[in-house]
Amino acid sequence: xxxxxxxxxxxxxxxxxxxxxxxxxxxxxxxxxxxxxxxxxxxxxxxxxxxxxxxxxxxxxxxxxxxxxxxxxxxxxxxxxxxxxxxxxxxxxxxxxxxxxxxxxxxxxxxxxxxxxxxxxxxxxxxxxxxxxxxxxxxxxxxxxxxxxxxxxxxxxxxxxxxxxxxxxxxxxxxxxxxxxxxxxxxxxxxxxxxxxxxxxxxxxxxxxxxxxxxxxxxxxxxxxxxxxxxxxxxxxxxxxxxxxxxxxxxxxxxxxxxxxxxxxxxxxxxxxxxxxxxxxxxxxxxxxxxxxxxxxxxxxxxxxxxxxxxxxxxxxxxxxxxxxxxxxxxxxxxxxxxxxxxxxxxxxxxxxxxxxxxxxxxxxxxxxxxxxxxxxxxxxxxxxxxxxxxxxxxxxxxxxxxxxxxxxxxxxxxxxxxxxxxxxxxxxxxxxxxxxxxxxxxxxxxxxxxxxxxxxxxxxxxxxxxxxxxxxxxxxxxxxxxxxxxxxxxxxxxxxxxxxxxxxxxxxxxxxxxxxxxxxxxxxxxxxxxxxxxxxxxxxxxxxxxxxxxxxxxxxxxxxxxxxxxxxxxxxxxxxxxxxxxxxxxxxxxxxxxxxxxxxxxxxxxxxxxxxxxxxxxxxxxxxxxxxxxxxxxxxxxxxxxxxxxxxxxxxxxxxxxxxxxxxxxxxxxxxxxxxxxxxxxxxxxxxxxxx
Numbered sequence: 001x002x003x004x005x006x007x008x009x010x011x012x013x014x015x016x017x018x019x020x021x022x023x024x025x026x027x028x029x030x031x032x033x034x035x036x037x038x039x040x041x042x043x044x045x046x047x048x049x050x051x052x053x054x055x056x057x058x059x060x061x062x063x064x065x066x067x068x069x070x071x072x073x074x075x076x077x078x079x080x081x082x083x084x085x086x087x088x089x090x091x092x093x094x095x096x097x098x099x100x101x102x103x104x105x106x107x108x109x110x111x112x113x114x115x116x117x118x119x120x121x122x123x124x125x126x127x128x129x130x131x132x133x134x135x136x137x138x139x140x141x142x143x144x145x146x147x148x149x150x151x152x153x154x155x156x157x158x159x160x161x162x163x164x165x166x167x168x169x170x171x172x173x174x175x176x177x178x179x180x181x182x183x184x185x186x187x188x189x190x191x192x193x194x195x196x197x198x199x200x201x202x203x204x205x206x207x208x209x210x211x212x213x214x215x216x217x218x219x220x221x222x223x224x225x226x227x228x229x230x231x232x233x234x235x236x237x238x239x240x241x242x243x244x245x246x247x248x249x250x251x252x253x254x255x256x257x258x259x260x261x262x263x264x265x266x267x268x269x270x271x272x273x274x275x276x277x278x279x280x281x282x283x284x285x286x287x288x289x290x291x292x293x294x295x296x297x298x299x300x301x302x303x304x305x306x307x308x309x310x311x312x313x314x315x316x317x318x319x320x321x322x323x324x325x326x327x328x329x330x331x332x333x334x335x336x337x338x339x340x341x342x343x344x345x346x347x348x349x350x351x352x353x354x355x356x357x358x359x360x361x362x363x364x365x366x367x368x369x370x371x372x373x374x375x376x377x378x379x380x381x382x383x384x385x386x387x388x389x390x391x392x393x394x395x396x397x398x399x400x401x402x403x404x405x406x407x408x409x410x411x412x413x414x415x416x417x418x419x420x421x422x423x424x425x426x427x428x429x430x431x432x433x434x435x436x437x438x439x440x441x442x443x444x445x446x447x448x449x450x451x452x453x454x455x456x457x458x459x460x461x462x463x464x465x466x467x468x469x470x471x472x473x474x475x476x477x478x479x480x481x482x483x484x485x486x487x488x489x490x491x492x493x494x495x496x497x498x499x500x501x502x503x504x505x506x507x508x509x510x511x512x513x514x515x516x517x518x519x520x521x522x523x524x525x526x527x528x529x530x531x532x533x534x535x536x537x538x539x540x541x542x543x544x545x546x547x548x549x550x551x552x553x554x555x556x557x558x559x560x561x562x563x564x565x566x567x568x569x570x571x572x573x574x575x576x577x578x579x580x581x582x583x584x585x586x587x588x589x590x591x592x593x594x595x596x597x598x599x600x601x602x603x604x605x606x607x608x609x610x611x612x613x614x615x616x617x618x619x620x621x622x623x624x625x626x627x628x629x630x631x632x633x634x635x636x637x638x639x640x641x642x643x644x645x646x647x648x649x650x651x652x653x654x655x656x657x658x659x660x661x662x663x664x665x666x667x668x669x670x671x672x673x674x675x676x677x678x679x680x681x682x683x684x685x686x687x688x689x690x691x692x693x
Contacts, residue, residue, distance in 0.1 A: 060368025089139030249300025336417030337459035413469035472672025480505035496581015499591030527551035658683035
């Protein structure tokens with residue numbers, strides 16, 4: 001038996017010392033920060049979580065998670081006792097194997113996916129493979145649950161099962177989805193599944209449970225099972241990329257296809273989950289107001305039922321359903337940051353109790369079937385996440401562990417939600433982050449748009465924004481038109497506006513920051529990945545008077561070449577319309593950084609992986625044009641991983657951010673960045689592929 005401090009590489013899990021008298025719930029406060037800024041290393045922001053994946057068993061008496069101890073990843077299963085954890089099993093993994101998607105199939109049996117690095121048989125290539133595994137909570141009776149018959153030839157490194165249902169009423173089985181097609185390996189990577197099988201998690205035996213209906217030119221990607229394990233909802237796409245859904249009532253054999261009216265148009269209807277009733281299903285629909293709202297949906301007839309909750313300004317993003325109560329207890333939305341609307345008074349009181357104890361935002365990460373035991377993940381813009389066990393009956397919080405224990409939340413920067421008006425009268429929400437000790441003076445800023453055109457930023461933990469603030473920069477993250485979460489109309493306004501109105505939104509935000517005393521004119525850079533990297537380059541090409549530098553990562557640089565490579569260089573093509581709208585082919589140069597090199601007069605940093613989504617050959621031509629025009633730039637091309645050295649997102653982020661801080665030190669430093677450099681906490685400038693400064 002272990003005390004909590006011996007089990008986790010964090011302080012002991014005991015009744016917390018600070019008790020909130022008004023609630024009787026044990027809580028904890030951060031120590032007040034000193035008037036000095038702790039400067040952290042790049043790797044402190046980019047490493048793996050120290051503890052993650054925490055899941056309670058159905059009865060709430062056991063806990064499953066992974067943790068990193070002295071660089072070693074461990075899978076842990078423990079009994080939860082009043083003041084300590086009793087280890088049931090501790091399984092170490094090397095760097096080539098990662099347990100993910102941890103689940104309790106029963107109170108005694110664990111199912112997880114093993115993601116492992118494997119060499120493809122009879123080749124020199126390696127790949128990440130995923131196979132299902134199961135074992136008892138004490139680590140005994142380990143089963144490799146292959147659903148492909150064991151594999152043959154060069155397919156031994158991969159499996160293709162997708163867990164559909166844990167079948168709570170059948171402790172020996174789960175339901176998995178599989179592709180039946182000859183090219184099932186590619187189908188696996190594409191996320192396509194056809195049929196559903198019953199898999200014995202103790203023996204590995206597999207039997208057909210439901211054969212998916214054959215619909216011409218249609219691939220299933222998700223199956224939804226009701227509480228009894230009956231498959232009642234299928235979701236997928238046709239060959240044009242349009243979503244198609246099929247439903248059936250309890251006991252029905254025939255399927256009904258839902259694609260015949262505007263209710264089910266792409267982006268207007270999303271399935272959530274089954275409720276307790278026979279045909280009770282919850283969905284998100286934007287049909288009534290153009291914003292996503294929660295409705296009941298009759299799974300037998302395909303008709304929209306009662307409204308559960310709608311917000312008057314933003315999309316609803318999900319629900320919290322209590323199986324113990326048999327109803328939706330809260331709806332989720334994002335207005336400046338994640339928020340909840342309570343639909344059950346008792347649940348609202350419970351959340352209020354926890355909020356008063358924790359004093360920050362939090363989510364209920366995992367709950368027992370009776371809602372009496374919970375894993376609470378405390379976290380906000382300054383805290384990457386801290387896990388607690390909550391005993392609802394005793395009203396007691398026990399500390400489990402922090403995701404990034406090296407980072408003191410009190411030393412992180414605060415974020416705030418702001419808004420501004422664009423030149424054409426549109427209201428844009430944005431996130432504004434300032435260094436912790438800033439005194440209200442105009443600051444050097446980094447404009448950090450989100451990576452995907454339809455993404456969204458909000459007040460929540462963002463390691464890149466916190467890293468930049470830790471180096472003395474303000475960070476500005478505008479939700480330009482086309483961003484998600486603000487309704488269909490706002491999304492549609494971004495259609496065809498690459499380099500145009502979407503770009504104007506960024507510029508209008510920068511001018512708003514300068515006018516309101518946030519940003520120091522002439523000291524503003526723009527940085528991003530993917531679409532945001534494109535926007536960074538367009539920023540210095542179009543509005544170099546505002547942007548002192550640009551940092552582009554894995555981004556498209558040549559719009560005509562990009563569309564041609566994507567086989568979309570046709571003015572009627574959907575992708576063409578999404579990017580360029582009403583622009584003619586001969587007008588694409590106006591939104592293409594590669595064709596605007598002469599206008600770029602600010603320093604540019606380009607970071608591009610050889611195997612990135614956007615083709616590296618386009619970037620190489622762009623860099624040659626920059627060199628020929630004698631522009632100031634640095635270019636680092638990261639070679640494609642070879643052999644067993646597969647791509648690692650954390651390593652890539654660390655390399656990129658280390659390059660960014662070294663480069664900013666040369667072209668647009670802050671006093672704090674200089675201080676960090678003097679303290680030896682700034683990485684040396686990496687050797688670049690090509691440079692001209």
